[in-house]
Amino acid sequence: MRFLHTADWHIGRRLHGFDLTAEQDHAFEQIKQLALDEHVDGVIIAGDLYDRSMPAEASVAQLNHMLQQLNLVAKLPIYAISGNHDSAIRLSTGTPWFKSTQFYMHTQLEQAFTPVELPDTQLFLLPYFEPFAAQQYFNDDSLQHLDQAFVPIINKMKSLFDPAKKHLLVSHFFVDGSATTESETQLKVGGLAAVSAGLLKDFDYVALGHLHGKDALHAKNARYSGSPVKFSLSEANQKKGVFIVDTEPFKLTFKPLTPLKDVQQLIEHFETLADKSFYENLKLDNYFGITLKDRKPIPNVMARLREIYPNIISLDRADGYETGIEDSGESGAQIRQKDPMDLLGDFYKQIAKDDLSPQQIKWAQEALKIADNGGLK
Amino acid sequence: MRFLHTADWHIGRRLHGFDLTAEQDHAFEQIKQLALDEHVDGVIIAGDLYDRSMPAEASVAQLNHMLQQLNLVAKLPIYAISGNHDSAIRLSTGTPWFKSTQFYMHTQLEQAFTPVELPDTQLFLLPYFEPFAAQQYFNDDSLQHLDQAFVPIINKMKSLFDPAKKHLLVSHFFVDGSATTESETQLKVGGLAAVSAGLLKDFDYVALGHLHGKDALHAKNARYSGSPVKFSLSEANQKKGVFIVDTEPFKLTFKPLTPLKDVQQLIEHFETLADKSFYENLKLDNYFGITLKDRKPIPNVMARLREIYPNIISLDRADGYETGIEDSGESGAQIRQKDPMDLLGDFYKQIAKDDLSPQQIKWAQEALKIADNGGLK
Structure with a gap:
């Protein structure tokens, strides 16, 4: 079978005050088209559909529209879970009805143990959960951390394995023991305990959400799809997209998405930035994080830069400021x-x-x- | 056909700080049982399902459970609209899927013009709307008030009338020209413009929500069901329940609901209230609004009353307080x-x-x- 794997849509997120609605709609349209063009058997959304547990009305309208487009108009099955940014309860609204059109949205731990049975694949949808939920479910107070809770969870799933089928897991957490190379990855963990990649080895594929870069993990059978949109300057150099997952033979294909306005870092002198021969080659409505190499004060620097680069998301100095204070030459x-x-x-x-x-x-x-x-x- | 007409559930509402969850669940169970016992063809909920546009997670879980029980477990069709307390956008989540099990939830004005077609009845579900929505829909800036907006709305509905069928309207607003006798009714209007009952005369029945008393309106073909639960002391003397509506021949039957804890007004002297021979005949866990006939100060009055009446929702004096200030006998x-x-x-x-x-x-x-x-x- 063939699936499209995406995650971390974070509908409602803003980028340093800039509204990302159009950016997210643009990415969504590409995801929908890719799913249709690639004739996938379903779209996996591995959590954090919303950016906040109490999304604004506009965000609710936006995500509702996307899910209806995907499932009711494009007739694509959806396999989704709630992430740590979602309210499991709010996101569960309507879910018993969704199954009538092959839209599975799991928001509670116990739902992970009712796999979606496809002709040759079992899909286990494990939403984000707190250790307390596992303690209650297994009646075991010793499950204090996520890595502890994952042991009985994975064991229970394996007891449900149909040996005639492939086994896919959709989940939303931080996987340890992986080739995480980017510093931003560590920052994103946000206090979530890490789960060992070894625990997941019996699945044919683990479709992960939580980390926003597709290269956060390079396990043989487990990947983060990354977010479809760049949500911070630290993601400027990431390539955003989705994975197309073939189960037989197993094959992973990354499909990039084109941003409407990219997030870009510029490290230059003010004089360069203000020089037409420099900026005429740039897409000026991109979101720019600007780092000035200058040390001297530049009057009205933000206003002057915004005349050229309207969407500046940060402005700082590479080597600090000249203070105008004389150095007395004294040591500390x-x-x-x-x-x-x-x-x-x-x-x-x-x-x-x-x-x-x-x-x-x-x-x-x-x-x-x-x-x-x-x-x- | 036969319908159950209810409205104004206001899930999430509190009564002077007291949680009404159990009270609302208790009323809901009776409504569900009545619908089953009376073999109705559907349950009409005429708006204000939630008390707030941004309901708490617990309220979302509670209403989701009720709607699932009613529609998916008891297999009862639901005909619902959003009221002025609901967020139309939030309440619309999942609605395209709900229709697969005869659960209609209309939240946008334009949906009012797609009646639900039943064998011998057309059900027009008109959600609460602002005049601006009507201005946009009819492209007519002159529709400044609700009564103006209702003219083209009702005309458009009538143009859709199938003469072979009965015509029911479900709506949520204030109807004028009716035998509104209770003072609380006027207070509840809350700035909503009134619509003339005459405008509604061509419907066989208009199932209304918005006012909380079943006797707020006694038009021949239009009624408020009232809320299933008392939400204030001013509703102490109302009888709460639902209407069973038969369309052929037309018949309205009020079915009372039994409260878990009733809301009750006591106007007595402290001495009487503290007298066992008085209070032993009362259901002491009711919600009591107490008005003392005494004028003298009573030390620790609230604490002493709460020892007998744990759920006091208000305490005041019928004739004011003795101030201890001598009356000089001088005139104003x-x-x-x-x-x-x-x-x-x-x-x-x-x-x-x-x-x-x-x-x-x-x-x-x-x-x-x-x-x-x-x-x-």
Whole structure:
């Protein structure tokens, strides 16, 4: 059989204040078309359909539209689970009716043990869950962490294996022991305990959601599809897309998606950025994270850059700022030996170009005395 | 055909801080059983399924469970609309799939013009809408108020009438020109424009939601079912229930629901309320609104009453409080002629049992002078 594997749609997400609705709709249309062109037997969505557990009305309308398009108009089966960003309860609304059109949305742990039975494949849909849910389900208080909870979960699934079929798992969590190379991956773990990739070895394929880069994991039989859209500057260099998964013979094909507005990092001098011969080759409505190589102050820098690059999502300096404060040439050790009142006087002179007034000196001395005595009583 | 008409479930509503989940579940079970016992052809829910446009997860779980029980377990068709308390967008989640099991949930104005076609009845499901939606639908800016918008809406529905069938309308708004006798009715209108009952005369029956009392309207062919549960002390004397609607011959039968804990008003002296021979005849876990006939202060009155009546939703006095301030016997006219400083002195003496100090007199005189001059400049 052939599936399309996507995840982490995060409907409702914003990019540094910019609305991503059009970007997400654009990615969705490509996913739908790919699913049709590739004649897949179903679309797997491995969690985090929404960005928030309480999505705004506009997000609800957007995701409802997508799921209806995919399942009711394009007649594609959907195999979906809730992720840690979703409210399992809200996302479960309507799910008993969805099955009538081959739309499976699992939001509760126990649903993972009723695999979707396809002609030659068993699909286990394991939603994101908290260890507490596993403790309750297995009546076992010792399941304190996700990796512990996964042992009985996988064992129970294996007891349900039909040996005549392939076995696919759809899940949403952090898999350890994998070739995670990008630093952003670690940041995204967000306190979720890691599960060993070895635990998953008996599945023919594990369609994962949670990490936003398709290269977060390179296990033989387990992949993150990554998000269809870039959600931060740290994802600027990722290639976004979906996996086409063939089960017999097993084959994984990555299909890239084209962004409407890409997320791009520019590390340049202001002069370069403002030079037409530089920027005329860029797609200027992209989302730009700009890092200036300049150290000197540039008046109205953001406004001037926005005239050329309207969608700036961050602006910083590669090598810090020139402060305009003279360097006295003293070492840290020398400075630490100076009298605090002298230090304050030096500092004030550098910033305010003036000496402390007698009243200011008096206030500072009083404050110092209080500080020396252990603060205000 | 035979329908059960209910409305205004307001799932998520609280009664002066008390959780009504159990009360609403209890009413729901009776509604479901009535629908089964009466062999109805469907259950009409005329809006305000939720109490809030952004219901809590627990409310979502509760309503989802009810609708699944009714439609998927009891196999009863559902004909529902969104009310002004619902988010039309959130409530629309899953609705395209619901039709597969005869569960119709209309949340958009245009859906009102696709009647549900039953063997001998056309059911028009008109959700709550804002005049702006009608302006857009009819491309007519003059539809500023609900009563204006209803004219083309009803006309369009009538153009769709199948003369061989009965015509039922389900809607959620305030109908004017009816025998609304209870004062609470007026309060509940909440700024919604009223629609004339005459406009609705061509329907065999109009199943209404919005007002919480079944007696809010006594039109021949239009009724509010009222809410299944009492939501305020002002509803204490209402009889809650549902209507069984027969279309041929037309017959309306009110079926009362039994509350788990009723809402009840007590107007008594404290001594009576604390007398076992009085309260032993009451269902003490009811929700009580208590009005004391006493005028004297009663120490710890709420705590003492709660020992007997644990679920007090309000406490007030029928005839105000004794203040402990002596009545000087002066008339209002006499008092208004007194010097403001004398009045203040009298008042201070009554409250503080002391004379104003010279400093207080000075402050008061200064304040009076400023007030006489038109306030602080």
